Amino acid sequence: MTMGMSRLRRRQTLGALMLATTLALGPTFATAQGTAAGNYPNRPVTIIVPFAAGGGTDIVARMLGNELSKRWKTSVVMENKPGASGQIGNAMVARAKPDGYTLLVSTTAIIQEPSLYKHVPYAVFKDFTPLARIATSTSYLVVPASTPVQNVDEFVAYAKSQKGHISYGSNGNGGSAHLQGSLFNVSNQLDMVHVPYAGSAPLITALLGKQVDAAIVDISSLRAHLQSDKLKILAGTGQKRNPLLPQVPTLKEKGFSGFEPIGWYAILGPAGLPEPLKQTISDALQEALKQPAVIKRIEELGLTPAPLPADAFAQQMKADSPQWERMIKAGNVTIE
Template sequence: MRMKFGTFARTGLMACAFMLSLGAAHAQDAKNYPDKMIKVVVPYPAGGATDTLGRMLANRLEGSWKQSAIVENKPGASGNIGSDQVAKSAPDGYTVLVGITAMIQAPFLYGKMPFDPFKAFQPVALLARSADLFVVPVATPANTLKDFVALVKANPGKYNYGSYGNATSSHIHGEMLKSQTGADLMHVPYKGAAPLVSDLLGGQITSAFVDVASIRSHLSSGKFKVLAVTGAQRFKILPDVPTMTELGYKAFEPYGWFGVFVPAGTPKEIVNKLSEEVAAMVRSPEGSAKIEGLGLQAGGEKADEFGRIMKTDSEIWGKVIKDSNIRIE
């Protein structure tokens, strides 16, 4: 089929005009953003650290932008239900997700995922970081991780480690420790951190990887010893506790994190406006104090840097999960 030059030219001009009008519309949307309610989706139940951070964010946006912002809890499937809802939302900045590290771990754990975290979302900013503590009951005859590993090897079948659920970061960390030491530690999964901490304090479990936020209120109880901490640096509130990396273990550097996301395709101007506001909240004295009060470290990295952190962490978690053969069917 032949097309006359005039028809071709008119078609090209129409396409260019459409793209220009679309760009102008996006620019106008960004200029007016926000001009209606913002929904902050938290893919976990109310009451946890993710929910608290989500409510901090909603309050900040409402106060700064004089526009209503609500939190919607959408728990289920390890956060995948709420995250998928946001992934399928309009990319206009009015549906925002507060996600955690599980987002980039899930593709390696599940046989099938409803979304690709790197294709379905645009990172906005990093809210906070978390670390896992490796702890043992105070009666344990070991004061260092090296001593504990030697104790386990000398008593095969006697010791175990608890986690706050199958395929959680604490489970992955436990399997990493087993793999790198050859220690005979049986995994005991709990339905969340609260029952794990309860059994640890009661001496029903012989060791555990527990996130700082879940155990912070018990740090001065005298009922357990903290032998090591995950992450790239020592934790601020536990300056005398060495990192797993310092002790010679590998791939324990990634932190758990809490971050803000919008659907892929959200105009860059809107992403940048959100990113600036989230970073300002996190870095403010009030915001950082609230975050540290949860037992977390304040973040503040903006969209591009947060995206780089996600990619690096994903590569490390993916290798560890594959090497440990951890799966959720």
């Protein structure tokens, strides 16, 4: 009788402890789920732009931020944190609390960096949560109009005939243009000299002024010069021709391999975002990217609207990464 009462009391005590624990954890769990699913955001959201104000990434971020602020009924604040090829801003988001209030506008550079630099202060596929792809961008091999070539094959022959005396420009060391130009140079044994510029604007100026013999230029920077009679656009990157330049073949079409990956703009968050919160943010981004005004603005920048939700974009990032790694290795590009 005494032993039975003792067991009963132990069961009652254990039950009381379990109930107390459930009540203690319940509100916290419910609050977290509610915030993720229904109450987010209830204060300003910050989007870190890892490059200087006024550039393409900054313009894309502010355009999208304006649309999100309308939908969320709260401020979406841009913070430009340039430096170290974007790594300073990227690292800030990697270290941020995974509550959805600190996001990152990113470019393809984030998956190129691990193959370019000896040390990167984050692990891309461990420290970030992909949320949405915004747009894509192709690049083009461009020469001054006075160059005595009409297509990419003729340019290769011309560069070989002038071996060691032809220069190619890019918008900076380690960027996509540098990687693509280096691959083209090495794979065709052209022995061209790389000339990095501090951005696409001075690169275009150098091309127009014949200060550089060729360049890889992204479509956004090239858009204002598509009808110029001072430049020849010979071939583009990617799997298919850009609708803006339907007459220009891809390098792949012309038999030059390795140029299939293209650039993209995207939104990432820190790792550890709860699944409901990740889905909430991804859904809001997808809705914003469907708006006609947003689509029009992206196209005005020379980009291709190409929204992808969180999980689909995560898969693309993982598929793109080894392609850029192969390009970097094949082009023998290293950044100290």
